[in-house]
Amino acid sequence: xxxxxxCQIVAKKIPAxxxxxxxxxxxxxxxxxxxxxxxxxxxxxxxxxxxxxxPTHTELMGKMIMKAQKIAAKLGIQEKGYxxxxxxxRQGGQSVFHIxxxxxxxxxxxxxxx
Amino acid sequence: xxxxxxCQIVAKKIPAxxxxxxxxxxxxxxxxxxxxxxxxxxxxxxxxxxxxxxPTHTELMGKMIMKAQKIAAKLGIQEKGYxxxxxxxRQGGQSVFHIxxxxxxxxxxxxxxx
Numbered sequence: 568x569x570x571x572x573x574c575q576i577v578a579k580k581i582p583a584x585x586x587x588x589x590x591x592x593x594x595x596x597x598x599x600x601x602x603x604x605x606x607x608x609x610x611x612x613x614x615x616x617x618x619x620x621x622p623t624h625t626e627l628m629g630k631m632i633m634k635a636q637k638i639a640a641k642l643g644i645q646e647k648g649y650x651x652x653x654x655x656x657r658q659g660g661q662s663v664f665h666i667x668x669x670x671x672x673x674x675x676x677x678x679x680x681x
Numbered sequence: 682x683x684x685x686x687x688c689q690i691v692a693k694k695i696p697a698x699x700x701x702x703x704x705x706x707x708x709x710x711x712x713x714x715x716x717x718x719x720x721x722x723x724x725x726x727x728x729x730x731x732x733x734x735x736p737t738h739t740e741l742m743g744k745m746i747m748k749a750q751k752i753a754a755k756l757g758i759q760e761k762g763y764x765x766x767x768x769x770x771r772q773g774g775q776s777v778f779h780i781x782x783x784x785x786x787x788x789x790x791x792x793x794x795x
Contacts, residue, residue, distance in 0.1 A: 617749070650769070652765065655764070658758070658763065658789050679795060
């Protein structure tokens with residue numbers, strides 16, 4: 568997916584402030600942070616939106632949440648708290664069409680969530 | 682967990698507008714909706730926060746996301762879009778200490794997510 572920004576980050580063709588990487592997932596700091604801590608966790612596989620997930624991706628989505636938990640602990644926001652958000656399509660506010668989980672913390676998050 | 686509101690909903694001791702149920706998950710409309718569609722998806726097992734997840738819960742968390750995808754389609758907001766949010770602890774805005782995934786749609790969601 569040469570045209571996908573996040574695939575290019577996965578391929579290390581575009582730099583990012585990577586903080587965690589394993590065989591299936593990559594995590595890096597959002598370039599337009601909305602909180603003191605704002606990390607994106609993405610599958611290395613190109614999946615455009617939540618709507619494109621197949622049952623075979625179930626474990627991968629679970630791993631994405633477990634990774635967020637691990638990174639929150641690593642960054643010291645586990646106890647005070649944090650918010651996870653995934654946007655789908657226009658009304659959800661999705662801007663890059665490669666699934667990404669937002670991990671936000673380091674400040675009080677408000678309600679509603681946007 | 683007699684003191685947990687969501688465990689009591691799972692046990693059908695407290696009513697809720699349930700829209701989906703299987704062996705592991707329950708979904709119902711939020712009683713204080715923040716969008717035209719605002720559904721909560723919870724594991725039937727009592728897990729207080731994201732911090733309490735064990736590796737054995739990986740599949741369950743994946744199923745929770747797949748369930749959100751299915752419900753978004755069922756409610757007709759799949760194409761226009763939707764947002765998924767999970768709060769953890771105080772700064773994340775968690776109010777009920779039983780993990781729940783918020784599915785919001787039916788209006789334009791804004792940025793930042795709270």
